[in-house]
Amino acid sequence: MGTDKASFLVVANRLPVDRVELPDGSVSWRTSPGGLVTALEPVMRAHEGAWVGWHGAPDEELEPFEEGGILLVPVPLSEGEIAEYYEGFSNATLWPLYHDVVAPPEFHREWWDAYVKVNRRFAERAAAVADEGATVWVQDYQLQLVPQMLREARPDLKIGFFLHIPFPPTELFQQLPWRTEIIKGLLGADLIGFQVPGGAQNFVRLVRQRLKMETSRDRVTLPNGRVATARAYPISIDAKAFNELARRPDVQARSAEIRADLGNPKTLFLGVDRLDYTKGIKQRIRAFGELVAEGRIDPEETVFLQVATPSRERVDQYKLLRDEIDQLVGRINGDLGTIGNPPITYLHASFPREEMAAMYAAADVMVVTPLRDGMNLVAKEYVACRDGNNGALVLSEFTGAAKEMRQAYQVNPYDINGLKASMELALRDAASNKARRMRALRKTVFERDINRWASSFLNDLDEVGRARDGAV
Numbered sequence: 321m322g323t324d325k326a327s328f329l330v331v332a333n334r335l336p337v338d339r340v341e342l343p344d345g346s347v348s349w350r351t352s353p354g355g356l357v358t359a360l361e362p363v364m365r366a367h368e369g370a371w372v373g374w375h376g377a378p379d380e381e382l383e384p385f386e387e388g389g390i391l392l393v394p395v396p397l398s399e400g401e402i403a404e405y406y407e408g409f410s411n412a413t414l415w416p417l418y419h420d421v422v423a424p425p426e427f428h429r430e431w432w433d434a435y436v437k438v439n440r441r442f443a444e445r446a447a448a449v450a451d452e453g454a455t456v457w458v459q460d461y462q463l464q465l466v467p468q469m470l471r472e473a474r475p476d477l478k479i480g481f482f483l484h485i486p487f488p489p490t491e492l493f494q495q496l497p498w499r500t501e502i503i504k505g506l507l508g509a510d511l512i513g514f515q516v517p518g519g520a521q522n523f524v525r526l527v528r529q530r531l532k533m534e535t536s537r538d539r540v541t542l543p544n545g546r547v548a549t550a551r552a553y554p555i556s557i558d559a560k561a562f563n564e565l566a567r568r569p570d571v572q573a574r575s576a577e578i579r580a581d582l583g584n585p586k587t588l589f590l591g592v593d594r595l596d597y598t599k600g601i602k603q604r605i606r607a608f609g610e611l612v613a614e615g616r617i618d619p620e621e622t623v624f625l626q627v628a629t630p631s632r633e634r635v636d637q638y639k640l641l642r643d644e645i646d647q648l649v650g651r652i653n654g655d656l657g658t659i660g661n662p663p664i665t666y667l668h669a670s671f672p673r674e675e676m677a678a679m680y681a682a683a684d685v686m687v688v689t690p691l692r693d694g695m696n697l698v699a700k701e702y703v704a705c706r707d708g709n710n711g712a713l714v715l716s717e718f719t720g721a722a723k724e725m726r727q728a729y730q731v732n733p734y735d736i737n738g739l740k741a742s743m744e745l746a747l748r749d750a751a752s753n754k755a756r757r758m759r760a761l762r763k764t765v766f767e768r769d770i771n772r773w774a775s776s777f778l779n780d781l782d783e784v785g786r787a788r789d790g791a792v
């Protein structure tokens with residue numbers, strides 16, 4: 321790369337790398353193959369790209385380093401900042417508030433102070449690395465103050481922001497004691513991206529009502545005449561890569577093995593989520609348990625595999641949820657299971673992507689029932705793996721994905737009877753109906769993939785940025 325400046329930057333809470341220990345005891349880094357990294361890799365390479373983010377370990381200062389053609393710029397976080405900025409304000413205040421307050425958000429002034437301090441540090445690092453006129457793309461709810469902080473330090477930059485989680489209705493957002501600061505923070509960006517049009521509309525309405533700024537459709541005019549645009553960019557997956565993974569002979573073999581290990585059931589239901597109270601895991605397990613108890617599902621023929629990836633384990637609400645799910649699964653298996661035949665197999669663990677693809681390929685019915693979700697990539701990954709146009713997707717109408725995936729068996733996860741009826745329909749529906757739905761879903765997922773998401777955001781950012789430069 322030969323330079324320590326970049327003309328394209330991503331700023332995100334985490335760097336896309338995992339620490340690996342080499343046999344000689346030394347430490348190295350491996351890029352983690354998330355969707356965002358994959359989508360941005362070509363952009364990164366074409367533009368001397370840099371990624372600014374925390375590297376995952378507390379109390380550790382690291383110099384910028386290069387990995388896989390990307391300049392990685394670590395931002396240090398202390399143990400206390402992880403507790404207050406990350407676990408506290410990000411995940412116990414903003415996360416529940418933005419997800420329809422399905423858990424009560426906690427408001428603590430010290431958490432806010434840490435959030436401001438850490439956002440400033442991210443903004444300073446980004447400002448130091450960005451070349452004159454560079455494009456900077458800030459990601460997600462942990463960094464909502466960065467656009468404005470960066471704008472103040474570096475008015476020459478093109479600044480984009482994308483929110484991966486829902487933007488709440490104005491009535492809920494107003495609870496936040498620091499609501500004005502957050503809106504102003506976001507308005508530092510030229511382009512503010514949301515998962516669905518409703519999020520962008522909520523934001524623009526809030527700007528008009530609270531800050532009394534002039535708005536017109538998706539555009540906000542700030543007092544200094546600068547324009548910020550708010551639009552929806554539904555995120556997606558690298559559908560082709562996921563599909564290729566699922567077709568690999570070793571993954572297919574593993575898929576058959578999974579079914580065999582589960583006793584070769586006639587039907588396999590699957591749930592895959594981070595263990596999070598927004599995902600509606602309890603609702604779907606309860607629904608399945610009742611279907612078995614009522615004799616509508618025969619546990620000799622049908623099993624449910626639920627994978628819950630450990631997440632935010634030091635946050636109280638997450639500890640509580642883990643216990644509740646343990647108890648619920650234990651009760652259903654205890655009441656309704658027979659030797660060697662538990663109706664539900666529950667795994668609290670994370671797996672390599674190959675194993676995820678093997679599970680998707682093995683499942684006849686995928687159950688995705690969040691109470692609120694920005695998008696939900698699991699639904700799209702499942703569909704990308706269904707080459708035979710078989711299988712069925714049960715999908716909550718409260719996910720961003722439901723807006724595009726109309727042909728799924730859509731459900732309201734709060735309505736347990738409705739959920740049971742839809743799960744049963746997905747199990748028993750005629751193969752021709754399932755194939756018709758799956759074909760349509762696959763068309764959507766393959767057409768609107770992650771590359772299209774990234775390029776449409778970046779093209780629009782370029783356009784609004786150029787309009788701004790022209791106006792100055």
Ligand code: GDG
Nearest residue numbers: 484485555594629669670671672673693694695696697698
């Ligand atoms: C946020 C928003 C939005 C899960 N367990 C394992 C594993 N995963 C992967 C899945 C999928 C991803 O994690 C989860 O993405 P989701 O979209 O389902 O949910 P969130 O984590 O809540 O993501 C969400 C997303 O951001 C993107 O904008 O869609 O609404 O909440 O890709 O496959 N991957 C591996 N092992 C696991 O055990 N390898």
